[in-house]
Amino acid sequence: MKIRILLLSLICAAVTLPGASAAEGKAKSADKEETELGGHMDKMSGAFRKLKRQIADATKNEDSLKLVATIKAESAASTKLTPAWKPEQKEKYQAKMKDFNAKVAKLEMALKAGKNDEAAKIADELGAAQKEGHKEFKKPDEKKK
Ligand code: HEM
Incomplete structure (x- = not known):
């Protein structure tokens, strides 16, 4: 029983x-809400987190360049889209995202030249651009995640 x-x-x-x-x-x-732009951002986020951890390490440059290629492709795709929260600021957003993408290309060149210190500095700038971009164009989270 x-x-x-x-x-x-x-x-x-x-x-x-x-x-x-x-x-x-x-x-x-x-x-x-899931957006097309959010999908590109998510892919960029995973690659950027890992890149920041290893960018100063020249022995990891081959892998770092793969991460940079992901960030470059995802940010390039993001330049053509519109932010969901501020659609009226599409042009301003797209210009900022183009700047961001150009900086990623610079970072790639620095890594290819074995200039890891320079690459690390550019990664810091990308982090700052991320913060700024989110403040300007991304809806603030209601509950902190
Ligand atoms: C390393 C750089 C960046 C990373 C890692 C990053 C990461 C992310 C992540 C994780 C999200 C949330 C995605 C989701 O909702 O699932 C997001 C959203 C967003 N990000 Fe970024 N971001 C970066 C740079 C930028 C920049 C430079 C801008 C603006 C010029 C920007 C604008 C936005 C916007 C507008 C959203 C909201 C999505 C939408 O409107 O559809 N991000 N980002």
């Missing part, structure tokens, strides 16, 4: 749990 109750509760858990997590997933995506 005990075993039957145990089995029954296990079955109940198996049936209800996936449903609960699916509902949670839905709530999350409804909370935060």
Whole structure:
């Protein structure tokens, strides 16, 4: 009898749990709109985080150049889009994103020349441009993530 109750509760858990997590997933995506630009930003973000950690290390330049290629491609695609929160500032946004992309090209050249110190400085500038760009064109998060 005990075993039957145990089995029954296990079955109940198996049936209800996936449903609960699916509902949670839905709530999350409804909370935060996904945009084409956001998708490019997410890809850029992963590559930039890793790049910052290893940019000073010349032994990792081959991998760093792959990360830079991702950031370059994603920022190039981002120059053609419109920020969801400030669509009226499309031109200003696109000009800033073009500047950003040009800086990424400079960083690439520095790395190719083995100038890691210079590359690290440009990465700092990119971080500052990110902060500025988000302040100007990205909707502030209601709850800090
Ligand atoms: C290394 C540089 C950057 C990184 C790593 C980065 C990363 C991100 C991330 C993670 C998001 C959230 C994406 C999502 O909602 O899923 C985002 C959104 C956004 N970022 Fe960036 N960003 C960078 C530079 C910039 C710059 C330079 C600008 C503006 C000139 C900019 C403008 C925006 C805008 C407008 C959004 C909101 C998305 C939308 O409007 O659809 N970002 N960024």
